Amino acid sequence: MGFAKFYPYYEEARILKKGKIGNAEAFLVDASSAYKIEHAILKQNPKFALCDRDECESCRLFVTLKLLEPVRYAKSRLKRVAG
Ligand SMILES: [Zn+2]
Numbered sequence: 525m526g527f528a529k530f531y532p533y534y535e536e537a538r539i540l541k542k543g544k545i546g547n548a549e550a551f552l553v554d555a556s557s558a559y560k561i562e563h564a565i566l567k568q569n570p571k572f573a574l575c576d577r578d579e580c581e582s583c584r585l586f587v588t589l590k591l592l593e594p595v596r597y598a599k600s601r602l603k604r605v606a607g
Pocket residue numbers: 525526574575576577580581582583584
């Protein structure tokens with residue numbers, strides 16, 4: 525879910541094309557151009573592409589760069605259990 529954070533940067537660089545495939549929204553970017561943008565952003569902030577959902581197991585638990593993210597995830601689980 526955090527990957528969409530790159531879209532404004534793609535738009536700014538005018539590499540994001542939007543359309544529809546059937547009823548689904550579709551996005552197209554040139555991979556080489558997108559990579560250059562993503563590399564520059566992630567070099568500054570390796571966590572940039574993570575989503576903001578505390579309860580997201582993927583973003584909170586499975587990337588080694590996120591040393592404090594498991595704590596954030598555990599707190600969200602405890603809140604859910606506590607009601
Ligand atoms: Zn996530």
